Amino acid sequence: MKRKKSKAQQKHRNLNNYYNRLMQHAWQNENILSRFQQIELCLMRCESFAELIKVLLNECKTQFELEQVALILLDPHHEIQQQLHNYKFNYQNNFPNLFFHTNNQKLLQLFQNDLSPQLGPYNAALHADLFKQPASTVYSIALLPLTHDDQILGTFILGDSTPERFSEQSATDFLQHLSAVISISINMTISRDRLKHNSLNDALTGINNRRFFDQRLSEEISRCKRLQIPISCLFIDVDNFKHFNDTYGHASGDLVLKQVAGIIRNELRLSDIVGRYGGEEFAILLPDTDHRTAVEIAERIRVSIQKHRYKFDKHMLQVTVSIGIADSQKFADENRTLNEIGNILIAAADKALYKAKNAGRNCIAINE
Numbered sequence: 001m002k003r004k005k006s007k008a009q010q011k012h013r014n015l016n017n018y019y020n021r022l023m024q025h026a027w028q029n030e031n032i033l034s035r036f037q038q039i040e041l042c043l044m045r046c047e048s049f050a051e052l053i054k055v056l057l058n059e060c061k062t063q064f065e066l067e068q069v070a071l072i073l074l075d076p077h078h079e080i081q082q083q084l085h086n087y088k089f090n091y092q093n094n095f096p097n098l099f100f101h102t103n104n105q106k107l108l109q110l111f112q113n114d115l116s117p118q119l120g121p122y123n124a125a126l127h128a129d130l131f132k133q134p135a136s137t138v139y140s141i142a143l144l145p146l147t148h149d150d151q152i153l154g155t156f157i158l159g160d161s162t163p164e165r166f167s168e169q170s171a172t173d174f175l176q177h178l179s180a181v182i183s184i185s186i187n188m189t190i191s192r193d194r195l196k197h198n199s200l201n202d203a204l205t206g207i208n209n210r211r212f213f214d215q216r217l218s219e220e221i222s223r224c225k226r227l228q229i230p231i232s233c234l235f236i237d238v239d240n241f242k243h244f245n246d247t248y249g250h251a252s253g254d255l256v257l258k259q260v261a262g263i264i265r266n267e268l269r270l271s272d273i274v275g276r277y278g279g280e281e282f283a284i285l286l287p288d289t290d291h292r293t294a295v296e297i298a299e300r301i302r303v304s305i306q307k308h309r310y311k312f313d314k315h316m317l318q319v320t321v322s323i324g325i326a327d328s329q330k331f332a333d334e335n336r337t338l339n340e341i342g343n344i345l346i347a348a349a350d351k352a353l354y355k356a357k358n359a360g361r362n363c364i365a366i367n368e
């Protein structure tokens with residue numbers, strides 16, 4: 001009877017232990033799920049690829065309490081890197097564990113034709129170059145494949161200091177799901193950045209377009225008005241460009257426009273705004289620049305363009321520009337809206353440009 005009772009107690013204890021283990025497991029899973037969901041929400045909310053990188057390489061590391069995380073992306077034509085550069089995102093210094101590969105060899109080698117999460121011990125021979133800093137404290141590793149249309153586009157790497165965290169026996173369903181969400185988020189943010197860039201930039205010259213310029217016009221006027229500082233505007237037009245195109249061909253004309261845009265940009269501060277306003281016409285906003293300084297800048301640009309030689313085929317070509325200058329001081333009347341001031345400023349610079357054309361071209365003119 002006594003033996004029977006202790007057997008029952010033992011069974012009860014075993015059941016209790018089993019139940020506790022199950023509860024602990026369920027609690028752990030719930031905890032993991034909640035962390036995954038939080039990260040997924042952060043990934044989905046990212047407005048740009050730069051933001052996404054921050055979530056992947058900073059938030060994931062903290063949220064999942066990892067030793068190291070890294071991201072490798074396939075970028076055969078350096079387009080993604082160029083895009084980050086366009087948005088002035090300094091990833092080399094801030095995110096050393098972000099890598100770009102020009103071909104998929106290394107990625108395929110890591111996954112060996114099985115595009116599912118690969119979990120296991122850290123293997124220096126295979127994993128040493130996955131992290132920038134030596135990973136002496138990483139003992140287990142999870143490689144998440146990032147794919148698009150069944151093609152590998154990269155991998156997200158999680159490194160942990162405990163050998164058992166990522167093992168071949170671990171369940172991979174959470175990681176599989178995370179892999180898919182990261183892949184979608186990468187594609188979406190990169191496409192969004194590209195669309196945004198294309199809608200605000202001129203494809204030929206690489207500088208901003210008229211839409212961007214018009215958007216910034218009232219913002220800059222508002223800022224300058226608030227700070228009570230002057231703002232000037234330049235309109236630059238290449239002289240006799242039709243004749244140039246007719247003589248040397250459209251391709252040489254394109255080359256000139258690209259280089260003229262580059263020269264203008266080089267003569268300005270980063271805070272100045274340059275836009276390709278029309279075919280061979282460029283508009284510039286010079287915040288915190290009075291009339292006298294605007295005249296000096298315009299003359300500097302005119303001289304630089306005149307001095308430059310454009311190498312095309314066997315020719316060394318030369319062009320000149322005419323520049324119209326206007327400043328806001330005369331129009332910054334309290335009763336005018338920002339749009340009105342912007343329109344008047346643009347019209348004044350345009351009028352000054354025609355004065356310069358009428359004065360014989362290759363010169364600057366001021367709107368009185």
Ligand SMILES: Nc1nc2c(ncn2[C@@H]2O[C@H](COP(=O)(O)OP(=O)(O)OP(=O)(O)O)[C@@H](O)[C@H]2O)c(=O)[nH]1
Nearest residue numbers: 237238239240241242243245250253254279280357
């Ligand atoms: N190559 C090239 N030419 C362009 C582009 N956009 C506009 N143009 C040309 O720029 C020329 C502008 O000619 P016009 O407006 O007559 O002016 P212009 O010959 O420069 O004469 P002025 O402005 O009076 O000195 C036209 O022939 C356009 O075809 C472009 O993207 N590439």
